[in-house]
Structures are given as C-alpha cells and as structure tokens.
Amino acid sequence: MSARPASPDSVPPDPGALLAWYDRHHRRLPWRVTPVDRESHGLLPDPYRVWLSEIMLQQTTVAAVKGYFEAFTQRWPTVEALAAADEADVMKAWAGLGYYSRARNLKACAETVVAQHGGRFPAEESALLDLPGIGAYTAAAITAIAFDRKATVVDGNVERVVTRLFAIEEPMPAAKPAVKRQAATLTPDRRPGDFAQAMMDLGATICTPKKPACALCPWERSCAARAAGTQELFPVKAPKAERPTRYGTAFVAIRADGAVLVRRRPPKGLLGGMTEVPSGAWTTAKSAADDLSAAPFEGPWRVLPTRVEHTFTHFHLIQTVRVLDVPQDRAAPAGMWWSPPAELGGEALPSVFRKVVSAALGRPV
DNA sequence: TAAACGTGGGT
C-alpha cells in the first residue's frame, strides 16, 4: 500500500535530531568508535572488526555476540590471521552462535580479502557485495560505519523505524524496496556511519517491537504511526508458516575413559560441517524416536528417561538419547573419532548436540 | 519469491 503523511502538526524527520540523540545515548560496544572520537579526532573503526561484528550480529543479539567477538579478535586480531587460520578451528570457535554457514563464509571472505584486496577491505559497496557472506545490509553497514561513506543501511531495526515513521502498511518483505527508498531520503551526507548506528540503536532501545518508548524518541513528532497511535502494528508481516515437529535418535557411546564418539556432519545444509554424535535422520514420523538403525555399535543401548528437545528456525526436534558404555580398546568406526573429556567442550558441537551429550553424561559440556 | 538456515532471551 502507500505511505501516509504524519499528522498535520508533524515535522519532517530531521537526521540531525537523530544524530544529536545518538551523541547522548549511543551504546558503547567493543567494535565501535565513539562519536566524539570519530568527530573530534577523525578516528575510524578497524574495518576488520566492523566486518566481523556485522557478520556475527546477523540475526543475533548483541548480548550473544560480545563474548564471541572478544574471543575471535583475541585469537585472530587481523584479517590476515583469520585467513591463515584452520577452518576447523574457526568452526569450533563459532560453535553455539548458530547459522554456521556464516563461519564458513567468514573464513572464505577473509581469504578473498587477503588474496584479492591486499588484506584491506574495499570501501565500495559493490565490491563488498561480491564477498562471501556479505549481502545488501552488511555491504552498506561496512561502507557507512567503517569508512564513513554514505550508504543506506537497512536492517530489522531500520525497517521497524521507517515503517512506523511513514506508516507503511504494505507487509514485509514486499515493502523492503519502499523502506529502502524512504531510508535513503533520510540518510545525511554528514556522519553517515553514525547515522546508520543511530537508526539501529533507536530501533533497539526506543522504537522496540513491543511497547516502544515513543516519549523518548527524537522523532516522535515526525512519526505517522505515533500520531495515529498504531506504532505497535508496524512493521506489518505476513503470517508465519507452522513449525512441524520432527523426531530422531542420538547415540552417545561412552568409552571407559569418558571419551565420546563423534563425527563430522556433511559440509552443506543444516549444521553443515559441524560435529555431532551419531544420529538417525530427523523425520516427522514418530517411529524415528525409537529407531536403532543408525547406532554406531551393536549393544544394549539404554534409553535416557528424558528426551532432548530443541527448536530450530523451521522445525521443532525431539530426540531420544541412547547411551552405551564401551571398553577402552573399542575402535571408532570409519569417519568417526573419540573425543576425550578434556577436548569435548572445544569441539564444534552445535547447541542441539551439546544438549544431547550433556544429558547423557549428566554434566554440562 | 520463498524456504532454508540456530540460538538464547524476553514476554
């Protein structure tokens, strides 16, 4: 549908007013340079750190990212260091953050930046867009934040702010082009990097999905949705598809010394390239919860009394956990290996399998 | 264009 103007006594949204708000209320984050350092001392953030943070922040909360960002920058302080890293180590370090194709693309991107750009991130949006794992949002974000060049940065926060500001009633994601067009009209020539971060901070702290703090918003008198009292109705979204339940069986073989049998998942698809305990296929058939055909050994597998549940983006999973104690000299089947207790925590185990192993061992992994 | 792709925290 079309955008409505704000109320008759409204004022046009002023980018300067948002920047002034940001100067006072910006959040201090490990990958950021403060507005004062930027404006007074001409400081720009390290593009490597900006890029790394933006990849980690894709569909992921700031709280979840902080520790991983710290660990990655400590271990791999530069894009050269990351490009030279062992991919398995990167996957291990990423374990638990989710969306694991990001980790593989992260490594590939670092290699490309080193091999094709002399170890420097390009400042051009179009060049950034060609790099693995960098899409429209991230290319614009790096251009604006790392290089302080004008770019229209549209993430979920900006979508919410803009659809409310202009009361855009067209449902997402169809409204994306309209949102980008409106966002572009707001983006200032001066301080585009701070402006981008200001829009995102505004969405994260004031223009929140539920109960937005409109009284504290620098654009309150510019907001069409606020004028109509309909701010919580935006952005309009299409109804979500139902999430089916799937069932499966996981096999935790425990060697005498406490080592657990694990294997690598196929490189692509769900949890691609990550580590798992041997498991049967996850299907909507409940019989999968009682299927021993994927067991790595013959034996009296005992059933754990509690099934392990985990929710993915597009389905819910209920896993039966079966446990078997095996002697110390039992060889791992082809393609599998024994992970000793001291190394188990460092494996590239996604959360879904960390839950399974923890349940089987009776202690956190 | 729509579906695949994780996880943990908030309400």
Add this chain to the structure above:
DNA sequence: TACCCAAGTTT
C-alpha cells in the same frame, strides 16, 4: 508455556 524476536544471506 508458547511465541516472538535479533545488526541477513544464500539458493
């Protein structure tokens, strides 16, 4: 509890 949500990208 169940659902929603978070600084999206890829196919």
